[in-house]
Amino acid sequence: MPMATSDSSDSAARDLHPSPRLQQSPGVPRAAAGTHVVVVGAGFAGLAVMNGLEDTGIKVTLVDRHYYTTFQPLLYQVATAGLDAGDVAFSARALVRHRQWADFRQGDVTGVDWEGRQVLLSDGDKVPYDFLVLAAGAVTNYFGVEGAEQHALAIYTLDDALAVRSRLYHQLEAANANPDRDGVLTFVVVGGGATGVEMAGALAELLQASLFRDYPRLDRGLPRVVLVERMDHLLTAFDKSLRRYTLSELSRRGVEVRLGESVAKIGEGQVVLGSGEVIQAGVVVWGAGVAASPLAGKLGARQTVAGRLVVEDDLRLSDHPEVFAVGDIAAAPDPSGGVTPQLAQPAIQTGAHAAEQIKRLVAGESTTQFRYHDKGIMATIGRHAAVAQLGKGIDLRGTPAWIAWLALHLLTLLGARNRLTVLVNWSWRYLSWSKGPRLIVGAETGRLTRKEPRAGQQSD
Ligand SMILES: Cc1cc2nc3c(=O)[nH]c(=O)nc-3n(C[C@H](O)[C@H](O)[C@H](O)COP(=O)(O)OP(=O)(O)OC[C@H]3O[C@@H](n4cnc5c(N)ncnc54)[C@H](O)[C@@H]3O)c2cc1C
CATH class of the missing domain: 3.50.50.60 (FAD/NAD(P)-binding domain)
Known part of the structure; x- marks a missing residue:
């Protein structure tokens, strides 16, 4: 990017x-x-x-x-407790502070x-x-899927990301207290585009790498991450070989990838697939479209x-x-x-x-035509695993793509403080295999699967 x-x-x-x-x-x-x-x-x-x-x-x-601007590409890291909210947001006031000609109105x-x-x-x-x-x-975009807006969590704004994180840790506490509850640690991610792949990869890493330090009594077989994609492949915008690599990396990391499956309905604590299969789920994250x-x-x-x-x-x-x-x-x-x-x-x-x-x-001149210059696309799967398609036949995968992804995201973040805190958080996680900010915050705390209506929204 x-x-x-x-x-x-x-x-x-x-x-x-x-x-x-x-x-x-x-x-x-x-x-x-x-x-x-x-x-x-x-x-x-x-x-x-x-x-x-x-x-x-x-x-x-x-x-x-909002009184801040959000760096959306790293929202999934906020959702999976890899970064704090302030790392990916930047004050709009600070943007205009030194510009006499600019103003901000919330x-x-x-x-x-x-x-x-x-x-x-x-x-x-x-x-x-x-x-x-x-x-x-x-x-x-929920594409009109029944129950999706009510029961799935989106990941589009900072509030969304914080809500996912709160729910995630709430589910862990619930599982620790009552591990027999059906699907309590099953996380379903809907959509196999970049957002879904990044979210599923980060969830798998969080659940496998650092979870059992905090929850030593939990059964290691309990956490499940299921990625549902209606096409027969992931990452449609990428070359076939990068798609295959992504599928094998996610599978290797324990993500159950369900290709060629659509989501027909989402209910309280469950996802119904087009095939009729019902997955009991503690958390459903919607990453299927905009x-x-x-x-x-x-x-x-x-x-x-x-x-x-x-x-x-x-x-x-x-x-x-x-x-x-x-x-x-x-x-x-x-x-x-x-x-x-x-x-x-x-x-x-x-x-x-x-x-x-x-x-x-x-200046009294005529306008010119917009010409888009495609500079390539990237998606990360997890530690040492990413894909990058840079145009002119240049494809990267694995560690080189992962390093390119880290560098690019660091460089494009707004604000020196944000770049520094993200660098410190990432380095710490890399060395310690631990996750950073873990506090359970926000309106989602205390609920299992239902989504609160936001201000101005109707409750059903
Ligand atoms: C989870 C996630 C991951 C992503 N990852 C990548 C990636 O890796 N690479 C990539 O290239 N792209 C990625 N994208 C897409 C990329 O972030 C967007 O394409 C990009 O942000 C679009 O920029 P924009 O300025 O059009 O809109 P935005 O960045 O969404 O900004 C729109 C702004 O408008 C404000 N706004 C909206 N409605 C109103 C209103 N009615 N009144 C006042 N203000 C309003 C919003 O608060 C927001 O600040 C990702 C997106 C998401 C959600």
Whole structure:
């Protein structure tokens, strides 16, 4: 997941043949001083927009429902007690502290007043803009599977990761007190993509490597990690040989991989597979898919079947030339003719491109076409085991891929303190085989399988 740099090749042939619609760009302001850009979402894409507008004289306001930005690729390590929450989050205030031209507003964006050019917040406030960049990311997609939202734990936000961790340790305590309870230490992970593979691998490592030091009375045969994937392979986006390697590594680490099996229903303490098989489970983690942020559906703008915002090739919304959509919420064009995957690199690159286009429009220039540069993909399975597909036929597996994965994630974390604490935590775990932060915290404590409705959600 290499960091994007703003790419000079973006200034492609669009300059020579700008579309008349983009050239006209009615109502687009033409002076940096006094131009106000509002960015909704302080994730990879939103931050790339802000970074791209540094030293331009343009004022930027970042709006996010959280007062911190989250490094999602390491959430599963928070969930499995490898890292602490503060290691993967960074204060939004700290991001704007030394930038006189930037501001942060914590708020939940509920819509946009297109006519008045204002972003609407749930507290009734409105934030006016000259340019708007929608970078609100994605949410967990349960694909309508019965009971999934109520009974499975997602792993998309910091709250989700902490809830998984609390449940995990609660189950261990429950098993220690009453090991005969059916499925008490069975962990089912749904989805064999990168999130599911990383989660299953980390769970297996946690349960096998360090569990019995803390719970010496537990039967070593009790913990079970089951990974369910409806395709006949894991990691669809990777080459076949890397998929095979991943399957064999997970199996070697004790994960029961169930390929070609779909989840039909999730109930209280159990998962029902499409084949009819019922797995009694203490914890079910849902890592099977994402959908665009629900904000996309509130705008009256064009969406793809998966709910992502349809954008022009310069990343603007077709009916709103002063509005860009970037990152996971947008369906940006991909060189293959499809759309970019919902990953960090496309988010960073689309964010940087939107910033570049705003600068061009402010300078009275035409926009240029977005071109995605695929810098490769990676997934980790556990200690000394990862896969990396770096393009041009370069595939890594095992220790080299694992080291590359560790280095890349360390480098791309925000904040020197976070990088240092993660490095210390990882080194300590590596040397001691122990897990770091173990406290049981959060609203999930004390419950076995039911998920609490969050604030604002209906209880069923
Ligand atoms: C568990 C997990 C592991 C991952 N691992 C990898 C990996 O290894 N490699 C990789 O490349 N990608 C990975 N990804 C995907 C990657 O993290 C995303 O593609 C990337 O974060 C998308 O960036 P974004 O800026 O579009 O959205 P996000 O980073 O999700 O940021 C969106 C921001 O918008 C805010 N927001 C949302 N709605 C509103 C609203 N209505 N009002 C105000 N604020 C709002 C959110 O709080 C959030 O801060 C992973 C994702 C997850 C969940």
